[in-house]
Amino acid sequence: MKVSPDSRLRMALFTLAAIFLYFGNVSAKDGSFSLGYQRHEGNTDSADLALNASIQRERETYRVFLAGLSNYGEAGGIKNQEESEIDLRLELRFDRLFPYWDTNYYHNRFRNYDYRIATGPGVGYYFVKTDRSYLTASYTLHYNKDRLIEAHENEMESAYYMNKFEERFKYKFTDTLKIKQKGIYRLSNKSADDYYLLCELKLVNDLTKSLALEFVYVYDYQNMPEAEGVDKLDTSASTLIKFKF
Numbered sequence: 001m002k003v004s005p006d007s008r009l010r011m012a013l014f015t016l017a018a019i020f021l022y023f024g025n026v027s028a029k030d031g032s033f034s035l036g037y038q039r040h041e042g043n044t045d046s047a048d049l050a051l052n053a054s055i056q057r058e059r060e061t062y063r064v065f066l067a068g069l070s071n072y073g074e075a076g077g078i079k080n081q082e083e084s085e086i087d088l089r090l091e092l093r094f095d096r097l098f099p100y101w102d103t104n105y106y107h108n109r110f111r112n113y114d115y116r117i118a119t120g121p122g123v124g125y126y127f128v129k130t131d132r133s134y135l136t137a138s139y140t141l142h143y144n145k146d147r148l149i150e151a152h153e154n155e156m157e158s159a160y161y162m163n164k165f166e167e168r169f170k171y172k173f174t175d176t177l178k179i180k181q182k183g184i185y186r187l188s189n190k191s192a193d194d195y196y197l198l199c200e201l202k203l204v205n206d207l208t209k210s211l212a213l214e215f216v217y218v219y220d221y222q223n224m225p226e227a228e229g230v231d232k233l234d235t236s237a238s239t240l241i242k243f244k245f
Helices: 007-023
Strands: 033-042 044-060 060-073 078-092 097-108 113-129 131-147 156-174 177-188 196-206 209-223 233-244
Touching: 044 233, 097 131, 113 156
Parallel strands: none
Antiparallel strands: 033 044, 033 233, 044 060, 060 078, 078 097, 097 113, 113 131, 131 156, 156 177, 177 196, 196 209, 209 233
16 A cells, blocks of 8 residues: 555654653643644645644753644545645754754645755744743754655756745733744755745634634745746635644
C-alpha cells in the first residue's frame, strides 16, 4: 500500500509529539490542539478542515518547540486542498537574546511542492518583553532541499540557501483576550526575485483555562511560483476551537 506524503507527515508529527511528551516531562499548558473551519482563496478557492497542534518545553535557559498543521478539503470527490507543515525549534535563552536551530517540513500539492525541507541556525532579540506584550525580530539562514510534483526531470529537485527575516508581536488586551501577529520575509540565494512574504494575524479569546476561540487571517505571497498556472498569492481565514493541555 502506498502511503501519501500527507499521511507520512501526520504520522511523523504524532510520533515526535509522543517522544517529546515521554522524555520531556511536559507540564500543564505546554501544548495545544486546534480544530476548525478554514476558507482559502488563491490556488484553491475552497472551504475545508484545518488542524493545528503544538507542544513546547520552556525554561529560563532554553525552549524546545514542535508544531504542525494540516489543511485538507474535497468537493464532489475531488481534492481541492492538501497542505501540511511541521516546525521544530531548539532555542537557548540569554535574557533578550535567543540563538536557535530551526527545522521545517512543508508539503503543498497545489503549490507544486511534494516537499520542502529547511534547516539552519538563527538568532533573535526581544525588543519588548513584558507580562502583557512582546516584540521580537530574528534572522535565520536555512539550507533548503525541495522536490516538486510536476517539473522537467532535471528540475524536480533543488538545493539552495534561504535568508529568513521574521518579526513577532503579541499584546494582551485583557486576561482573556489577546492579539498575535507575525511577518516573515524569505529571500533565496537563487535570485533576487525569488522571495516569499507571509503575514499572519491572530485573535485569541480564552473561554476557560483549557479552551479558547481563535480567529486567524493569513496572507501568503510567493513571487516566483514553482510551476506555470500557480498563483502567487494565497489567503486564508480560519475560525478554530483551541484545546490547551
